[in-house]
Amino acid sequence: MLRALDVHDMLIIDRLALGFQPGLNVLTGETGAGKSILLDSLGFVLGWRGRAELVRQGADHGEVTAEFELSPHHPARAVLEEAGLPVEDTLILRRVNARDGRKTAWVNDRRVSGEVLRALSDTLVELHGQHDDRGLLNPRGHRDMLDTYADLQALLTASRAAWAGLSAARKALYAAEARVAEVRQEEDYLRHAVGELDAIMPEAGEEAALDTARRTMQAAEKIKTDVARASEALGLQGAEGQMSDAVRWLGGAADRADGRLDAPLMAIERAMLELDAAQRGVLDALDALTFDPRALEDTEERLFAIRGLARKHGVLADDLGDFAADLRGRLALLDNSERGLADLQAAETAAVAAYDAASDALTAARREAAVRLDAAMAAELAPLKMERAVFATQIAPGTAGPDGRDEVSFTVATNPGAPQGPLNKIASGGELSRFLLALKVCLSQAGQGGVTMIFDEIDRGVGGATADAVGRRLAALAQGGQVLVVTHSPQVAAQGAHHWRVEKRQTADTTTSTVVPLDPQARIDEIARMLAGDTVTDAARAAARALMANQGVTPA
Secondary structure (H helix, E strand, O other): OEEEEEEEEEOOEEEEEEEOOOEEEEEEOOOOOOHHHHHHHHHHHOOOOOOOOOEOOOOOEEEEEEEEEOOOOOOHHHHHHHOOOOOOOEEEEEEEEEOOOOEEEEEOOEEEOHHHHHHHHHHHEEEEEOOOOOOOOOHHHHHHHHHHHHOOHHHHHHHHHHHHHHHHHHHHHHHHHHHHHHHHHOHHHHHHHHHHHHHHOOOOOHHHHHHHHHHHHHHHHHHHHHHHHHHHHHOOOOHHHHHHHHHHHHHHHHOOOOOOOHHHHHHHHHHHHHHHHHHHHHHHHHHHOOOOHHHHHHHHHHHHHHHHHHHHHOOOHHHHHHHHHHHHHHHHHHHOHHHHHHHHHHHHHHHHHHHHHHHHHHHHHHHHHHHHHHHHHHHHHHHHOOOOOEEEEEEEEEEEEOOEEEEEEEEEEOOOOOOOEEHHHHOOHHHHHHHHHHHHHHHHHHOOOOOEEEEEOOOOOOOHHHHHHHHHHHHHHHOOOEEEEEOOOHHHHOOOOEEEEEEEEEOOOOEEEEEEEOOHHHHHHHHHHHHHOOOOOHHHHHHHHHHHHHOOOOOO
8 A cells, every 4th residue: 555655856746745545536727737746656666657757846856755654465565575575564666767867776775676675566556447458458358357356366276286296297398309319310330339348348447457457468578587697596506505514514523613604604595495485486487478469369369459449439448338338228228218218208198188187177167267257347427428338358379388378368349249359459438447447346356455446537538427437336345445546536535534625836937736635625626626627616616525525435
């Protein structure tokens, strides 16, 4: 609900502070007094597109502040949360327009983009009038209006879930088909490559082990002869035999040497133990250096084969095993593709059936709601002196989507038998206003959601009993909510719970617009002016009192 509007230096408004109330708020004034400027200022702070030049002449910038009161479940709260803005019971919008055209906006003292501002405005205010391209005249919103009127939230939730399931099923099927098609194009390569790799079955670390073994065998031919000679030099024909002879000779002489040979004998025995260890090591080395020449050929052949495959496929030798496993997996996908694709196709078929059922249920509910809405419109149009007009909710097949596959449009014919067409193409100015009002009355039965409704001269072109019917419906719309109406009709003005007069004030060199709240006596004078013109007579005042009394308003 709009509580306050402050305007500074906008067009011909110098400074203006307004406080609005629940119920029907009426703004009246002579033509050119500035009523449209007031709405332009409100639209500016809400982020709507409007006039390019808004700053008052001579001012550096213009500024508009709007204060709204949010109910506990107002949809603006969700917008604030999504934008990361403070969520409070009071919402303050402020927007500044610099002389150079730059525009800056704040929400609860936080800087915001125009996108956030417009998202909030969609939950705060509805503007209805003969140029209402944001609301009832916009066919893009007609389906949502019908769904709200019929309370189809449960069916919409089911349709959206079915659409999400169908989208996921199709995505999985398309992805699998693409993978199979890609693998099928390289099937010959895959089977040949897997055959080569399976023939060798390389293991991680094998290339390094084969290289080491190859180098060892290549070196063995060069050193084996020297190792064999060393083995002979250490054996019985060499050092071992000579040391054995030395021990035998010294042992025979030790008994006659008075102990002088004991230490040398012990040293030789220790040396013979070390010599034995050396002999065993040399013999082990000699055994290791002895190999079948074919082993070198086999090692080199496998080593070169592994390295060749690594180069061919552009991977490290140690990664050939994982690479082969990947190729086998792709072949398995191809080999099992028929069964896998069949399962995914069955899932897609089931998802299509689920979506068809959900969207068909939506279509049926919409058609039933359309009949009810058309009947409700016929009942509303009769008191507005349009009993011969025909309102029809058209439902046609459209592009499938989360909210079904229906296109909804509101069409009218001003007389029976006349061709149906869009609201703004068929109806004249006065007829269009009454169509819009009747439609809003019918749609409001689904709840206003805390939105402030503004009607800009929606009573243009009507008078008498028709204007009276318009006023009564505006008053009914305002019950439990808030409606602002800019009007030239005394019958509509008499229905207001709160009344302001827009005035233009001129001096020698300036023109400004202001808004004056009216007390009961001032209301009588204003409605009398609307009835009689510039010269307000006692008879006009009496007529104004009678009109207000007839509307249930107690005059002063």
